[in-house]
Amino acid sequence: xxxxxxxxxxxxxxxxxxTVKLLxxxxxxxxxxxxxxxxxxxxxxxxxxxDRGFSTDGLTWYEDARDMAQDANVDVIVETIxxxxxxxxxxxxxxxxxxxxxVTANKALIALHGVELARIxxxxxxxxxxxxxxxxxxxxxxxxxxxxSGNVVSRVTGILNGTCNYILTxxxxxxxxxxxxxxxxxxxxxxxxxxxxxxxxxxxxxKLAILTSLAFGVEVDFDxxxxxxxxxxxxxxxxxxxxxxxxxxxxxxxxxxxxxIEQRVSPVLVDRNTQISKVEGVFNAxxxxxxxxxxxxxxxxGAGERPTASAVxxxxxxxxxxxxxxxxxxxxxxxxxxxxxxIEKHIGAYYLRLMVWDRPGVMAEVTAALAxxxxxxxxxxxxxxxxxxxGVVPVVFITHETNEGSMLEALATISAFESNSQPPVLxxxxxxxx
Amino acid sequence: xxxxxxxxxxxxxxxxxxTVKLLxxxxxxxxxxxxxxxxxxxxxxxxxxxDRGFSTDGLTWYEDARDMAQDANVDVIVETIxxxxxxxxxxxxxxxxxxxxxVTANKALIALHGVELARIxxxxxxxxxxxxxxxxxxxxxxxxxxxxSGNVVSRVTGILNGTCNYILTxxxxxxxxxxxxxxxxxxxxxxxxxxxxxxxxxxxxxKLAILTSLAFGVEVDFDxxxxxxxxxxxxxxxxxxxxxxxxxxxxxxxxxxxxxIEQRVSPVLVDRNTQISKVEGVFNAxxxxxxxxxxxxxxxxGAGERPTASAVxxxxxxxxxxxxxxxxxxxxxxxxxxxxxxIEKHIGAYYLRLMVWDRPGVMAEVTAALAxxxxxxxxxxxxxxxxxxxGVVPVVFITHETNEGSMLEALATISAFESNSQPPVLxxxxxxxx
Numbered sequence: 001x002x003x004x005x006x007x008x009x010x011x012x013x014x015x016x017x018x019t020v021k022l023l024x025x026x027x028x029x030x031x032x033x034x035x036x037x038x039x040x041x042x043x044x045x046x047x048x049x050x051d052r053g054f055s056t057d058g059l060t061w062y063e064d065a066r067d068m069a070q071d072a073n074v075d076v077i078v079e080t081i082x083x084x085x086x087x088x089x090x091x092x093x094x095x096x097x098x099x100x101x102x103v104t105a106n107k108a109l110i111a112l113h114g115v116e117l118a119r120i121x122x123x124x125x126x127x128x129x130x131x132x133x134x135x136x137x138x139x140x141x142x143x144x145x146x147x148x149s150g151n152v153v154s155r156v157t158g159i160l161n162g163t164c165n166y167i168l169t170x171x172x173x174x175x176x177x178x179x180x181x182x183x184x185x186x187x188x189x190x191x192x193x194x195x196x197x198x199x200x201x202x203x204x205x206x207k208l209a210i211l212t213s214l215a216f217g218v219e220v221d222f223d224x225x226x227x228x229x230x231x232x233x234x235x236x237x238x239x240x241x242x243x244x245x246x247x248x249x250x251x252x253x254x255x256x257x258x259x260x261i262e263q264r265v266s267p268v269l270v271d272r273n274t275q276i277s278k279v280e281g282v283f284n285a286x287x288x289x290x291x292x293x294x295x296x297x298x299x300x301x302g303a304g305e306r307p308t309a310s311a312v313x314x315x316x317x318x319x320x321x322x323x324x325x326x327x328x329x330x331x332x333x334x335x336x337x338x339x340x341x342x343i344e345k346h347i348g349a350y351y352l353r354l355m356v357w358d359r360p361g362v363m364a365e366v367t368a369a370l371a372x373x374x375x376x377x378x379x380x381x382x383x384x385x386x387x388x389x390x391g392v393v394p395v396v397f398i399t400h401e402t403n404e405g406s407m408l409e410a411l412a413t414i415s416a417f418e419s420n421s422q423p424p425v426l427x428x429x430x431x432x433x434x
Numbered sequence: 435x436x437x438x439x440x441x442x443x444x445x446x447x448x449x450x451x452x453t454v455k456l457l458x459x460x461x462x463x464x465x466x467x468x469x470x471x472x473x474x475x476x477x478x479x480x481x482x483x484x485d486r487g488f489s490t491d492g493l494t495w496y497e498d499a500r501d502m503a504q505d506a507n508v509d510v511i512v513e514t515i516x517x518x519x520x521x522x523x524x525x526x527x528x529x530x531x532x533x534x535x536x537v538t539a540n541k542a543l544i545a546l547h548g549v550e551l552a553r554i555x556x557x558x559x560x561x562x563x564x565x566x567x568x569x570x571x572x573x574x575x576x577x578x579x580x581x582x583s584g585n586v587v588s589r590v591t592g593i594l595n596g597t598c599n600y601i602l603t604x605x606x607x608x609x610x611x612x613x614x615x616x617x618x619x620x621x622x623x624x625x626x627x628x629x630x631x632x633x634x635x636x637x638x639x640x641k642l643a644i645l646t647s648l649a650f651g652v653e654v655d656f657d658x659x660x661x662x663x664x665x666x667x668x669x670x671x672x673x674x675x676x677x678x679x680x681x682x683x684x685x686x687x688x689x690x691x692x693x694x695i696e697q698r699v700s701p702v703l704v705d706r707n708t709q710i711s712k713v714e715g716v717f718n719a720x721x722x723x724x725x726x727x728x729x730x731x732x733x734x735x736g737a738g739e740r741p742t743a744s745a746v747x748x749x750x751x752x753x754x755x756x757x758x759x760x761x762x763x764x765x766x767x768x769x770x771x772x773x774x775x776x777i778e779k780h781i782g783a784y785y786l787r788l789m790v791w792d793r794p795g796v797m798a799e800v801t802a803a804l805a806x807x808x809x810x811x812x813x814x815x816x817x818x819x820x821x822x823x824x825g826v827v828p829v830v831f832i833t834h835e836t837n838e839g840s841m842l843e844a845l846a847t848i849s850a851f852e853s854n855s856q857p858p859v860l861x862x863x864x865x866x867x868x
Contacts, residue, residue, distance in 0.1 A: 022584055022726055032651065032764040033583045131581070137727030139581025146757075147565070147573025149467045150456055150747030217466065275733070278712055283868065292456055292744035293571030293734060299709065300730035310726035313584030323580075323757040330466040434717065 005038045005320040006073055010065035010091055011080035012045035015105050015132065017052045018309030019078055023316075024054065030313070034320035041073050069094040076101040076319055078312055084108035096120045096128060103315040105132035105308050111206035114213065114220040115335065118327035128327055129315035134160065134207040135284040137307035138300035139314065144214045144288060145329040151290025153215040155255045157430070160207040160265075162282035162302040163191045163198040164230050164250040168267075169280040172238045172247070178231060190282065200229035201250065201265040208252030211286065212263055213328045213335070215254060220328070221263070221338035225252075228266035237353055237425055240396050241269050244381065246351070247277040251430060260339030262346060267427055269351050274432040287432065295433055346404040349378065349429040352397040352411070356419045366397070366414055373410035376400045392421045398429070439472045439754040442508035444499035444525055446479035449539050449566065450514035451486045452743030457750075458488065464747070468754035475507050503528040510535040510753055512746055518542035530554045530562060537749040539566035539742050545640035548647065548654040549769065552761035562761055563749035568594065568641040569718040571741035572734035573748065578648045578722060579763040585724025587649040589689045591864070594641040594699075596716035596736040597625045597632040598664050598684040602701075603714040606672045606681070612665060624716065634663035635684065635699040642686030645720065646697055647762045647769070649688060654762070655697070655772035659686075662700035671787055671859055674830050675703050678815065680785070681711040685864060694773030696780060701861055703785050708866040721866065729867055780838040783812065783863040786831040786845070790853045800831070800848055807844035810834045826855045832863070 007023070009016050020040055023030065031037045044062035062068050065087055068077060077095040079102055081088040088109055092102050097120060104110070110117070110130050121128050131141045135158070144156070159165050163185065170181045182199065185191035197203045209222040230250050241248050246269035254263045270277045275297055279285040284302030289295050301307040318325075328335055356362050363380075370377060379398045399407070411426055441457070443450050454474055457464065465471045478496035496502050499521055502511060511529040513536055515522040522543055526536050531554060538544070544551070544564050555562050565575045569592070578590070593599050597619065604615045616633065619625035631637045643656040664684050675682050680703035689696045704711045709731055713719040718736030723729050735741040752759075762769055790796050797814075804811055813832045833841070845860055 018726075026584060026586065029586065029651070030584065032768050033760075035760075035765075137582075137724070138730050139577045142576060142581050143573045143732075146752060147576050147748050148571075148744065149751040150460060150464065150744045152460065152463065217463070275709075275712060278709065281868075290571070290744060292452075292740040292747075294738075294741055296572050296732070296734035298577075298730070298732050301728045304728075306726040307728055310582065310584045310724060313726075314581050317583040318580060321759065323759065325755065325757065326467075326469075331469075334466050434715075 003036045005036050006041040006075045007038060007078060007316065008042035008068045008071060008074035009040055009078045009080065010044045010068055011082070012043060012052055013080060014305040015308045015312065016045070016078065016080035017054070018305035019080070019312045020054055022309045022313050030317060034317040036320045038316055038320050042068055042071055044068055066091050066094060069098050069100065074100060076103060076316060079104040079106060082106055084112040089113060092117060092128060093120060096124055096126055099124050099126055101126045101319045102128040103312055103319070104128065104130050105312060107133040107203065107206040107210060111209040111220055111222045114210065114328065115332060118332035121327055122332045127319065127324060129319065130210070131315050132308045132311035134210055135286055135298070136300065136302040136304065137310035138284060138286070138298050138302070140286045140298050141214065143296070143298055144211065145325055148288060148290050148293055148296070149329070151292050153288060153290050155253070155289045156211045156215045156286065157276065158208065158211065158252045158286040159249055159276065159279050159284050160204040160252045160302070161198055161250060162284055163195070164204070165280065166190050166282045167199070168230060168233065168238070168248060168250065171235055172242070175235055175239065177235050178233060199231055201227045204250060204252045205265045208254055208263060208265055212254040212261060215288070216256060216261055217330050218261065218336045218338040221340070224263050224338055224340040226264040226266070226343040230267050232425065233267050236394060240353060240383065240394060241351065242272070244396065244398060245272050246270060246429065247272050248427070249277065253430060257341045257345070259341035259345050262341040262343065264343060268430040269427055270430050270432060275434060276432055344405040344408070347401055349401050350399045350407050351427045351429055352399065353425040354395045354414070354420060355392055355422045356395055357421055358391055358393045359419070362419045365417060365419070369413040370397070370399070370410050373406045375402045375406055375410050437470045439470050440475040440507055440509045441472060441512060441750065442476035442502045442505060443474055443512045443514065444478045444502055445514035445516070446477060446486055447514060448739040449742045449746065450479070450512065451488070452739035453512055453514070453746045454488055456743045456747050464751060468751040470754045472750055472754050476502055476505055478502055500525050500528060503532050503534065508534060510537060510750060513538040513540060516540055518546040523547060526551060526562060527554060530558055530560055533558050533560055535560045535753045536562040537746055537753070538562065538564050539746060541567040541637070541640040541644060545643040545654055545656045548644065548762065549766060552766035555761055556766045561753065561758060563753065564644070565749050566742045566745035568644055569720055569732070570734065570736040570738065571744035572718060572720070572732050572736070574720045574732050575648065577730070577732055578645065579759055582722060582724050582727055582730070583763070585726050587722060587724050589687070589723045590645045590649045590720065591710065592642065592645065592686045592720040593683055593710065593713050593718050594638040594686045594736070595632055595684060596718055597629070598638070599714065600624050600716045601633070602664060602667065602682060602684065605669055606676070609669050609673065611669050612667060633665055635661045638684060638686045639699045642688060642697060642699055646688040646695060649722070650690060650695055651764055652695065652770045652772040655774070658697050658772055658774040660698040660700070660777040664701050666859065667701050670828060674787060674817065674828060675785065676706070678830065678832060679706050680704060680863065681706050682861070683711065687864060691775045691779070693775035693779050696775040696777065698777060702864040703861055704864050704866060709868060710866055778839040778842070781835055783835050784833045784841050785861045785863055786833065787859040788829045788848070788854060789826055789856045790829055791855055792825055792827045793853070796853045799851060799853070803847040804831070804833070804844050807840045809836045809840055809844050
């Protein structure tokens, strides 16, 4: 006799509804793969009357999702309500305490409460699984937690937000500015009405926090991430970067350094010949670097009803098949404290773009300011000359590797020059081996 | 008290030795990840005196690896002897029968005896794991078997042989011919003294056979694969393909068709804007397409001591942690028979390159032959004109989608034309969405 695994789905938006549909559509296949039939026994959503493309007849309906945690006819909760706190948090916590497994797509929840939830899961011999929280259906959590378990990871890098990647790709391809492309993306449904979670880098940072914990065996530490979004990226900088052989991507990066773990989300320049620079549009990609495996890249669709449902169901199959992996790869009590590397200690090359009044002596004062702060220059381009003497021209400096503290001091000096017609733009350059 | 997992390593070549080193180097990390210390208790290799960079003191040494299957002090056998039959096969079979798990990097063994071994594993409640058999340390087996378990897969495609990809990349970048680049690759150690397993596509076909079984839930069926290697790829064809916007890659492809599953390994043309076309040099990549997840690509180093050891150890951690997955994703008895789609029924576009005497009427007779067989032409290029009237020029035809049977009939007719100065070259074109 096979055990039936009973599932309660909290939230019936795109992800919740997609999960219910997938479970029904591929029922026989899934039973073959998990060894146990998986059936939905309970659901919860705000509006009971809405047509979601499937029948809720015979399912227990909860007005308040939190009550599902006590349902004896539910073995696993699928949480797709969203939000780092409130109902989602309370439901997941009480479900784990009640000895139920939880599967969630909620990156904010895991990024902010992951360690607490992992401890509760361990104490109750259940799991909280979250493959869907990063890169949609692309199995990056599994790859990092299980596939690369033999490695000491040195760096994790990711294009983690499809909205930002779509906007940057479109800006580059069409030479358009951020605000313009964002408005279009909102119209097309690729960006939210309030886009700040995406374009300010918060969503990518939630995902990065999770990857960092898995990669380095440390407690999730969202607050340690230096976060910067893409609002200040201009069509001009994208074009200048291209001319210099770079592409601008919003990357989440976590790196082991002698100072600790450096975590940051920001627009960075990457060599146009690297694989990650070629991941365009709404696609996501995660690049992992292990001491044995070398570089590994995974890519695919990072969002959407069907890719996300794919990830949720993969977690459900693991649970139904009895495959247990500690929430962050090692038992919660074995996770190390995260030692933060201060971002001022970051070592790397930089892209510095000025918009200056075109007159003698400007270059000399900038290069002198860089030199005084120990920043050495690798290359410089000035695009054209101003139409009239004293007009405005963009000038770009690419530096050799330096530390961010020195670079910021040089920037402060340079920003004060009267030759600037607008504030300078500074971006990090990130290197990849392939 | 933790259970200690005792490992016997059969074969101490690069993979075996790399595994022993990794297990020792990352011992504490691995114990955290698996929950159980993993120790090597026994080894077997031909030459006991060779220095492999680690001490074999205290380990049981077997002259004949097969005896290891009966060692009560071994829980898991790591088989790195190689070869589809002989000692490797006997060792794996008897170890599984003796209730020991097996981890192997042996693609030939799994491709040819996978179903039998999976049945024995199931019957003895153990597993035979083979992440290292495909794409080195890149966790493609895990991604397909567990990460995409919620999907019906429509196609699996892969750059599965690093030697071939290196040769094709070098041929293109340097405009050199196959024999020349092969000789250099042999000198550099990127190709074997007898390169036929690699360059004739057999190694890629072994890997494809495994991926096909996992993707479609069917019995491994190596003999069903239409295999063609890269010996006949010329620098000229690579160059002509580039001019038309394509890159030539040796791909393994398994596809669900109305006729059954089509499996083939051959040089194919892929659009130069697709991600898979940009995987160069010794890198491997596998592209998976699921009905829910959409396209997913994984890439990384497909061979070498350290990447392969990474995969072997990932399998060992899964076993030590008690995570069980059926050998091919579903129980061996639930695997379907493979229904072979005959390659003549393949539907796709083609690249046809002729080398013809440059004289009036040649184009007309070729296009007429294509048309008579129902093959319609999408484009045609003739590169330059012959230096002298009646000289030889390459001419390329790109067809619309047609079936391979018709294309081969057209080819037979065209090959008989006296206008050919050498036999025509025909290659399939493979489409990717991104």
